[in-house]
Amino acid sequence: MPDLKTAPAAGAPATRALIVPYAGAGPEAAQSALNTLALPQLDRLLQRLQPEAPDEGDEYHYIPPHERALARALGLPDGQGGAGDPPWAAQRAQQRGLDTEQAWAWLSPSHWLIGADQIQMGAPSELGLDAAEAQRLIDVLAPFFAEDGIQLHLDTPDRWLASGEVFRGLHSAALDRVLRRDIQAWLPEGPGARSLRRLQSETQMLLYTHPLSEARSAARQPVVNSFWVSGSGTLPAGWQASLQTPEVLEDLRQPALDGNWAAWAQAWQAMDSGPVHELLKAAEAGQAVSLTLCGERSARHWRSSPRSLSQRLRGWISRPLSKPWLEAL
Incomplete structure (x- = not known):
């Protein structure tokens, strides 16, 4: 998978987009680490964003959810529906x-x-x-x-x-x-x-x-x-690289692959106070943002959108927390 950084497309509103591989916890040891996590910035961010259709899958799919999410963002085949793998x-x-x-x-x-x-x-x-x-x-x-x-x-x-x-x-x-x-x-x-x-x-x-x-x-x-x-x-006919691509945060990848769930939890907390907090500030400033959290099986997507007063009030009352989402990945 390529290393990509966000860059705004010329003449188009810039959307700040993050993809987080290995955000979810599958094994029992990972679930225990997740129970120790406090991710206040992520909780606040999800409260402001609207969920989109999830990418449901299983851990036996040849292409992991974070690669599927990035491929779709770039207009490439995502390994789903017989369209071919991300090239x-x-x-x-x-x-x-x-x-x-x-x-x-x-x-x-x-x-x-x-x-x-x-x-x-x-x-x-x-x-x-x-x-x-x-x-x-x-x-x-x-x-x-x-x-x-x-x-x-x-x-x-x-x-x-x-x-x-x-x-x-x-x-x-x-x-x-x-x-x-x-x-x-x-x-x-x-x-x-x-x-x-x-x-x-x-x-x-x-x-x-x-x-x-x-x-x-x-x-x-x-x-x-x-x-x-x-x-x-092969690349799709006429495909050209987009000038606006998501940023893929790799901080959780190595701890997850190593099964070092204590380090995984520490990396999550560092991301929460770092890039996740920066994305929250962008959303609070009115910038268009999107977030994709990926696990071994599935991915969940959120995007900023205009909200009515009643929607904002319901958001404050419901106070959605990140932990159930991470457990489901």
């Missing part, structure tokens, strides 16, 4: 001036821990690759990928761009869905899926005794033994 890699290719007539995907080099009955994948960022080492890996793998019509491009050390017809129409799970989980439930689906699974096996064999892997093992670093595909597809 994040193609969007990045457009930013870099690459050929967006092709199909694109992210390839994330990774370490797969193979057990007796499952395969778990560590976070690519934990490999600690730098640009030079990542480019050496690409140089090793590129000839084998080229046999399947795939071209590799270094973007960041732990996330590469790949182009090829194999990614057209591919249904691939977001990286967040598979981290530290059994990959079997999240393998790509579609016309090119079998070729990619074969390439993953060949990559494992190729790198098993390669000097790059031996050097990493000698340095007690996790070896790269496979890759994950995500963000695949």
Whole structure:
């Protein structure tokens, strides 16, 4: 998923929009952490905003709610209703001036821990690759990928761009869905899926005794033994990047993925007194604002709109609190 900041569209009223991934608490430990939270700024903000239609889902959807919300805001396919997955890699290719007539995907080099009955994948960022080492890996793998019509491009050390017809129409799970989980439930689906699974096996064999892997093992670093595909597809015809995009707050992501719910609660409280409070002040000043809170399953959306006196009075009386909303995500 791209890193985006809010920018107003020229000639259009600016809406300050926030998307908060991992705002909800699913596991029991997370629910306990949620019970300790006091989020007064969020409570006040929700009191001023009007709820919109929710995005209902489950934790097994390939595209998590925060990516679906961002894709819709940008006018991209959101992975719902057969419209295709958000083509994040193609969007990045457009930013870099690459050929967006092709199909694109992210390839994330990774370490797969193979057990007796499952395969778990560590976070690519934990490999600690730098640009030079990542480019050496690409140089090793590129000839084998080229046999399947795939071209590799270094973007960041732990996330590469790949182009090829194999990614057209591919249904691939977001990286967040598979981290530290059994990959079997999240393998790509579609016309090119079998070729990619074969390439993953060949990559494992190729790198098993390669000097790059031996050097990493000698340095007690996790070896790269496979890759994950995500963000695949093509941009809609004529699509152009919007000048006004939501800001995605990533503060809760890492604590949630790590299962560190004490740190998650602390991060929520810091966000409540920081960006959430800033959004509240914008709403109080009459600026158009929107808020999307996302969990593992669902997302809830709120937007500012003119309210009558009776609506404002009902809002004060009902005093909606954030906790039930967060529990439902």
